Amino acid sequence: MPGLGHVEPGGPPLVTALSDTVTLTKISVGPMDNNAYLLRAGGQPGAGVLIDAADDPERLTTVIGSEQPAVIVTTHRHGDHWQALAELARSSQAQLVCGRPDVDAIATGAWVEGLVGVWDGDVIALGDESLDVIGLVGHTPGSIALAYRGGPVPHLFSGDSLFPGGPGKTGSAADFATLMDDLEHKVFAEFDDQTVVHPGHGDDTVLGQERPQLPTWRARGW
Template sequence: MEIRRVVVGPLDTNCWVLHSDRSAVLVDPGDSPEVILDAVRDLDVTAIVLTHVHFDHVLAADAVAEALGVTVFAHPAEAATWENELAYLAERGHYDAGTDTEKLLAQGVPLNVGTWSGRFSPVPTRLSVGSVDVEVLHTPGHSPGSITLAVPGHLFTGDTLFPGGPGLTTGPLCDFPAIIESVRGLLDHPADTVVHPGHGLDTTVGREKPALPSWIARGW
C-alpha cells in the first residue's frame, strides 16, 4: 500500500489517500475539494471514510463524493457529533476548534467556512484497497464514533492519537476514559507501526507507548 497526504483547511487537517493497484480510499476530506481531487486524479477512489465528523474533517466530503461518484462512510455514532457541530455553529457563528478557538479567531483564521450535508453510510468493519485489507477500529473518546483505520504497519488515527498523547476530550460528547482505552488498544500494535494522525506529523507506536502512564496522570 502507498500513502499520500494532502493538508487542507484552517486547522491543517491531514487528508489521507490510501492506494494500491490504482485503487484508493480517501480519508477525511476536510476542505479544498479541488486540491483533493487533483491529488487523486490518477487513482480509482472507491470510498471516502471519515475518522470522525468534526467540521475540519468533513467540509469537502459532499463535493468530492459527488465528483467521484462514491459513498461517504462514518461510524453511526457520529450523527450526534455533527448535530453538536451545527448547534455550536448556530449559537456562536463559528465552529469549535477546541482549546485553540479564541486564539485562532484572534488571528483571523476563518472558523465559519461552509457546511456539510451530514449524509453518510455506516462504515463496514473492513475495507479493501486493491489487494490490501483495511481494518476499521472503533476508537471512541474524541467523539463517540471516532474510528482508526489499520493496515499492517500503519494506523490512521484521526484525532484519537497524536505525537504526545490523545486528542482533545473537552467537548460535550468527549470521554477521556474512553479515549485512553482506545489509545491503549492502538499502542498494542507492533512498536514500528507508524501512526498517521489527523493533524501534524507522524509518529510510531514505540515512540508513544512509554508515555501512556503520564497521559493518564495528567488527565488529558
C-alpha cells in the same frame, strides 16, 4: 525541525510506499492544517481510499486526478474533517464511510447521503487488501482509526484520537478515560512499536515513541 511525515500547510503532497502494492499520499489542507490521506492499490484503478476529505476540494481533486477513490472515510464528526466531503462525493461514485455513532452528525453537517457506519471488526476494501476499522470513543462518540497491515510495518490512521505526545482532546474526564482505555486496549496492546501513526493534523509518530508516555498521559488527565 520537521518531524516524521511532515507536510507544509498549502504545500506539496508527500508520497510514500507503504508496501509493494500500496502507496500513500499525504497533504495538508484547510486553515487548521488537516491531513488528508489517499491510499492507492497499485495496478488496480478505482480501488483507492481517501481518508478525511477535510478541506480544499480543488487541491484534493488535483491530488486524486482521474482515478477516483472507491471509498471516502471520515474519521469523526468534527467539521474541519469534512468540509470537502460533499463536493468530492458529488464528483465521484465513492462509498462514504464513517464511525457508526457519528453517522447522523456528519450526514447533517456535511449535507451528504448514503453514509455507511462502521465499527470494530469491520474492514474497508483497498483493492485486494483491506483496512481494519478500530472504534475509539472519546474525542467523539464515533471516532475511528484505520489500520493497514500489508506492509513491512503496520500503519494506523488515527484521526484526532492519537497524536505525537498524547490522545486527542476530550470534553470531560469520562471521555478522556474512555479514549485512554480504547487506545491502550485496541491500539497499544494490539500493535507493535514499529507501527506508524498518521494523525488528523501535523506530523506522524510511531507507537514505540508514544508507549512510554502512557502513564504520564493518564496522570495529567489529557
